[in-house]
Amino acid sequence: MIIENYMILICYYYYMGSILPPNFKPITMEDRSIFNSYLNKYQPEISEFTFTNLFMWRNHYQFRWTIHENQLILTSTTAKRPNVLSALSSMGDNKTVALEYLIDISEKLELKLELIRFPEKDLDKLKQTEIKHEILEDRGNWDYVYDRNDLVSLPGKPYANFRKKLNRFKRQYQWSYEELDESLIDSILNMQDEWCGIRACYDDESLNEENLGIHEIFTNWKDLKFDGGVIKVDGVIVAYTLAELLNKDTIVVHVEKANPEFNGAYQAVAQQFYEKLDSSIKYINREQDLGDLNLRNAKEHYHPIKYVKKYKIKFKS
Numbered sequence: 001m002i003i004e005n006y007m008i009l010i011c012y013y014y015y016m017g018s019i020l021p022p023n024f025k026p027i028t029m030e031d032r033s034i035f036n037s038y039l040n041k042y043q044p045e046i047s048e049f050t051f052t053n054l055f056m057w058r059n060h061y062q063f064r065w066t067i068h069e070n071q072l073i074l075t076s077t078t079a080k081r082p083n084v085l086s087a088l089s090s091m092g093d094n095k096t097v098a099l100e101y102l103i104d105i106s107e108k109l110e111l112k113l114e115l116i117r118f119p120e121k122d123l124d125k126l127k128q129t130e131i132k133h134e135i136l137e138d139r140g141n142w143d144y145v146y147d148r149n150d151l152v153s154l155p156g157k158p159y160a161n162f163r164k165k166l167n168r169f170k171r172q173y174q175w176s177y178e179e180l181d182e183s184l185i186d187s188i189l190n191m192q193d194e195w196c197g198i199r200a201c202y203d204d205e206s207l208n209e210e211n212l213g214i215h216e217i218f219t220n221w222k223d224l225k226f227d228g229g230v231i232k233v234d235g236v237i238v239a240y241t242l243a244e245l246l247n248k249d250t251i252v253v254h255v256e257k258a259n260p261e262f263n264g265a266y267q268a269v270a271q272q273f274y275e276k277l278d279s280s281i282k283y284i285n286r287e288q289d290l291g292d293l294n295l296r297n298a299k300e301h302y303h304p305i306k307y308v309k310k311y312k313i314k315f316k317s
Helices: 002-019 029-042 051-056 095-109 120-127 148-153 157-172 182-199 205-219 265-275 293-301
Strands: 064-068 071-076 084-088 112-119 133-137 143-147 175-179 227-233 236-247 250-258 283-285 306-308 310-315
Touching: 029 051, 029 071, 051 205, 051 250, 064 095, 071 095, 084 095, 095 112, 095 120, 112 120, 120 133, 120 310, 143 148, 148 265, 148 283, 157 265, 175 265, 182 205, 182 227, 182 236, 182 250, 227 265, 236 265, 250 265
Parallel strands: 084 112, 250 283
Antiparallel strands: 064 071, 071 084, 112 310, 133 310, 143 283, 143 306, 175 227, 227 236, 236 250
């Protein structure tokens, strides 16, 4: 039954890819320079818009992309919603042109169109159009943004618990920090597999998809060249983080894992990584909570200085 369901899912993905116009194609490593030319020019704020992140999740969300009148357009389909064509906010100087193009495609395919993870800064341009739409707050996908200096120094009473954990970790273990390089990748993936065993990743669709993506992007590290670091205890990796430049003064943390047996390892790898960033980096985007209340509490406890608000846009016929 599992194999049959998997084959049905694969057939669905191929079907969705085939009904889109042929100029929409899957994301491949060869597309990196094109994506980065748009990302570097338009300096996004939402955490989704880095090539590493899009490449990591490209199979899960079945991303398809094209360039239409100098607009980079990115669509997503899922088997759970076969009648919906989702799209992220386009990158370019004329979002209205991209939206009209997507509306035309969705009407021809008899699909409902929605814009997902839509950034707040683009709402005014959308409201200026005559296209009928409904704006829905997407709280679970708001990004949490922190002051880099706060997460390095952990100042005052608000961070007392984090300092306590960090100081205990530093006293208790013979630890070291190393910046990410190719020689560490195999050991990082071994730790990732151990973490997945502890967290039962293979029984959780989201964690399993994340695990597959983590393995793939580390395997392609030479081409992606994202940033990161590890904490070792007695020479063995017990925590790692991977991140990427989002815009000129913000870095986004895509993944952060620590062996739960080492209390304070999460705080150690984060603090050490942030401390050694270039001085031009002022903000840390630690992505969204996906509506998980435990994760939301954890992110709030780090005291974000702002949120990057996102919305879902539905269109009326």
